Amino acid sequence: MIRHHAFFEALGALDEKTPEWIPVFAGLSVMRAVEYMAEESDDANAPNQSELRATRAAIEAIGTGDPLRYALLNVVDRVSGANKPFPALGADLLSYGRALDLEASWALASDVFDTTSRIFSDGLYPRIVIEASIALGASARSAGDWDSSGRAYTQAEHLAARIGDAELGLTAQVGMAGSEMIKGNLPSADFDLEAILREAGRLGSQRVEALALHAKASVAHLRSNYQQAIHFAYRSLELTTGGSARERILADIAAAYAGLGMRATARDGYSIVAMTSPNQWVRWQATLNLMELAIEDGDQAGFRDYMKQMESVGLGPRLRAYFLFFQALGCRRFDARDNDAEFEMARDYADSHRLHQIAFQIDQAMSAPVLRSNPSESDTPPMESGDELARIAEVIGHLRENASA
Numbered sequence: 001m002i003r004h005h006a007f008f009e010a011l012g013a014l015d016e017k018t019p020e021w022i023p024v025f026a027g028l029s030v031m032r033a034v035e036y037m038a039e040e041s042d043d044a045n046a047p048n049q050s051e052l053r054a055t056r057a058a059i060e061a062i063g064t065g066d067p068l069r070y071a072l073l074n075v076v077d078r079v080s081g082a083n084k085p086f087p088a089l090g091a092d093l094l095s096y097g098r099a100l101d102l103e104a105s106w107a108l109a110s111d112v113f114d115t116t117s118r119i120f121s122d123g124l125y126p127r128i129v130i131e132a133s134i135a136l137g138a139s140a141r142s143a144g145d146w147d148s149s150g151r152a153y154t155q156a157e158h159l160a161a162r163i164g165d166a167e168l169g170l171t172a173q174v175g176m177a178g179s180e181m182i183k184g185n186l187p188s189a190d191f192d193l194e195a196i197l198r199e200a201g202r203l204g205s206q207r208v209e210a211l212a213l214h215a216k217a218s219v220a221h222l223r224s225n226y227q228q229a230i231h232f233a234y235r236s237l238e239l240t241t242g243g244s245a246r247e248r249i250l251a252d253i254a255a256a257y258a259g260l261g262m263r264a265t266a267r268d269g270y271s272i273v274a275m276t277s278p279n280q281w282v283r284w285q286a287t288l289n290l291m292e293l294a295i296e297d298g299d300q301a302g303f304r305d306y307m308k309q310m311e312s313v314g315l316g317p318r319l320r321a322y323f324l325f326f327q328a329l330g331c332r333r334f335d336a337r338d339n340d341a342e343f344e345m346a347r348d349y350a351d352s353h354r355l356h357q358i359a360f361q362i363d364q365a366m367s368a369p370v371l372r373s374n375p376s377e378s379d380t381p382p383m384e385s386g387d388e389l390a391r392i393a394e395v396i397g398h399l400r401e402n403a404s405a
Contacts, residue, residue: 004031004115006107023068026058027096027108030072031115033079034093038119052080067278068103071096085120090128097135102244104280106143106316110136114148117155126163130156134168137175141182142281144317144353149179170196170208178215181222182318184357190219210239214249221252222357226259227389234392247277250396251286257393263293265393268400275403284315288322295330303330317353324349325362340366 002008007028014021033055055076062069075096078089097112113136122129133156141149153176160169173196181189193216200208217232230253237249254269270293273286291306293299307330310323324346332339343366350359 003035004028004111006111007031010105010108019063022058023062023066023072024108026055026062026072027068027100027112029055029058030075030079030096031112033076034089034115034119037079037082038085049080052076067099068096071099085125087125087128090116090120090125090132094128094131094135097132097139101135101139101142102279102281104142104284104314104316106139109139110143110145110148113139113152117152122159126159127165127168130159130165130168130172133159134172134175137172137179141175141179142316142318146179146183146354150176153179166199166203167205167208170200170203170205171211174208174211174215177212178218181215181219182357183354184360186219186222186357190216193219206239210236210245213239214245214252217249217252217256221256221259224259226256229253229256229259230389230392244277244279244282247273247279247282250399251282251289253392253396254286255289257389257396258289258293258296260389262389262393263296265396267293268396272396272400272403281316281319284310284313284319288319288326291323291326291330295326295333298333300334303334317349318355318358321346321350321353321355321358325358325365328362329365 007024010024011021011028014024033052056073059069059072059076062072071092074092075089078086078092082089093112093116097109097116100106100109100112113132117129117132117136120128120132133152136152137149137156140146140152153172156172157169157176160166160172173192177189177192177196180186180192193212196212197209197216200212213232213236217229217236220226220229220232233249233253233256237246237253240246240249250269251273254266254273257263257269258266267290270286270289274283274290277283277286287306287309291303291310294302294306307327311327315323324342328339328342328346331342343362347359347362347366350356350362
């Protein structure tokens, strides 16, 4: 089996003269240097210094504003003179993989996380292996590789149990519950997340509680329980410190407000994320959500603009399924024609990637009446919700003003 196949495949799809080719080539050079170092056992067989200099030159050809440049420079500095994996190298490899994940380069990120979990001894450095396996579970799932994702989460959970790290074990369990949710098994996901929340509370783990609350918000949203989704997500937001994670939560809060018909608040939330997130996947998700709002608003020009932005980008299976779904919805509304074939293509794509919940949504939309007039829009929350939804909506409005400023 060819190692780092994802990098070779990515290079094969790119023109060597394009700027996009350089960071992929540099990444491949670094990963091969890491492999070489990990397989040798004495200083005499450490990576050849001329090869490392060539690798560094490839990295320095990456633009100075690109976060991949600094992540790769850190890794190659660690490899120089080393003859076996050590913790600082593991941390830098994880940072590189996460930088790739932020760019939605999930296949490459999966390669980095898989390599990290493979070259480090789970006896000497179990936490590095666990963190790499959890990250692999998420990136492989985003790339549509359910089998690799499941194996990675299971490995992380088992190793965490072996070393007695309950918090890391629960983190892996949140990832597995998220996979059940995305596949459409909402009762199982909700049951597991409730158990995780109880255990996180017993341990006093705010980080795991935030992760589980965010996942529960997603389950509530898929059940069309939008008020509950907002409450869970906002509680998660209050417990979350990482910027990228906060933006994902904010996008989900916006989606729940859209479900309640409070589309002005939803637009505020999506627009903040689309303007400010460093995470490519999150920006794409926010743009797709704005595309859906344009359909509901009867904004044909906005719909066409968002569709043009998204039709040629490298979406993963889940976002691609939603793009095809929204494209079918928009074309049915604005072109006033029978386009069952487009809905069927979207449903078949979702089914082929085991995204059964999305396929169910597409089936429902196919049988729903065609929307011609604009649905009413109000930023007044439902009476039974009390003041909490209005308070959260006001917070999001202020955040939008600050982002625009």
